[in-house]
Amino acid sequence: MGRLILNNLLEIKDLHKSFSGVNAVDGVTFEVERGKITALIGPNGSGKTTVFNLISGILEADSGEINFETNAITDLPIHERARLGMSRMFQQSRLFLNLTIKDNLLLALDGRNFNLFTRSKATAEQARRIQDILELFELTKKINVQVKALSFGQRRLIEIARAYLLPHKLILLDEPVAGVTPHLRDDITKFLIMLRERGETMLIIEHDMNFVFNLADKVIVMDAGVCIATGKPEDIRNDAKVKEAYLGE
Ligand SMILES: Nc1ncnc2c1ncn2[C@@H]1O[C@H](COP(=O)(O)OP(=O)(O)O)[C@@H](O)[C@H]1O
Ligand SMILES: [Mg+2]
Structure with a gap:
């Protein structure tokens, strides 16, 4: 029998995290498929960066599960998750x-x-x-x-x-083009597409929907700590709940 290769590199199930009464992440479930670009979008404060912190191990989940390949990583410290193959770029520059x-x-x-x-x-x-x-x-x-x-x-x-x-096996990018001029934004888009062509798996947080629609294979939309929609960019673009979440900002 051949070795089992799972389609999903990362799976998060019913993840919860609250900060002194604020439910920043309130039951989030999604999968990140190998070799694909998965985008996590949503209005400011919807819980995207908190999800990243839970995935990379900076924060500990209140409840829920995180699986990376065949490893249950929910209780692993940050350096062990990095060792298993998570590489992350932060929302605030760290150069x-x-x-x-x-x-x-x-x-x-x-x-x-x-x-x-x-x-x-x-x-x-x-x-x-x-x-x-x-x-x-x-x-x-x-x-x-x-x-x-x-x-x-x-x-x-x-x-x-x-x-x-x-x-790494997974690259996590938190708002790679926020505040970036249009010209460089196009460059960054080009490089991310190049990385996908080389077989990389990426999970990208982005606030700007248009950037994501040109790039992502799958889009997960968060609002107020929950996933309100998951699907291909063309489905998300016309989703009434998504439009409403962004309009209400
Ligand atoms: N370390 C923290 N302590 C207290 N509240 C936090 C902390 N991190 C995030 N929050 C709150 O959790 C919510 C989600 O924040 P965040 O995950 O940064 O959202 P996003 O990345 O989508 O803008 C916000 O209400 C934010 O104020
Ligand atoms: Mg953020």
Whole structure:
């Protein structure tokens, strides 16, 4: 018998999380299929980032289940979930502004050995991986540029590259194009499509529906802590409940 390969990389079931009486996530269930882009959308405050924090292990769920491949990860600490293959980009930028792109990536790859004062030297293997990834994201020319000299959108792109650089099976992106200019937004869309073509599985939080409709294979819509719709972009676009949630913002 062949090895069983599950279609879904991640499954979350009836997840709950409240903060001193506020039900931020109030019974959320969905699946993330391998090799696909799944988008989690919804008005501000609807619970999207909290779902990410529960998936990546920054927050502990009050109840519910999270399965990653064949592992029940609900009670695992953050570093074990990372080890199993979750790589995440945050809503708030987490780059070191005074370091170059290369050093930011090296620091992500090898935080334990990185020395902020002497600037560690990359091993040949690390240097090659960083080089390959910068080539993929068309950033090779900027390798030695300090992050503070880059535009907001370029910084977001580097954070996507960094999430991709780390060993992973799933990439979690929290609002990769929020506040990004239209030109770079198109670039980021192009790179995310490229990653999908390379077989990557991504779960993307986004507030902007139009960005998601051009990109996602499946869309999950949250409002006030619950999923109000799940489906293909073309179904979600015309969903009355979804329109209402966004209009009511
Ligand atoms: N650490 C926290 N402590 C208290 N309340 C929180 C915390 N994180 C999120 N919330 C609340 O939970 C709700 C959902 O927030 P969030 O998940 O950030 O929404 P979204 O990412 O969809 O904008 C909001 O009402 C927010 O104020
Ligand atoms: Mg958020």
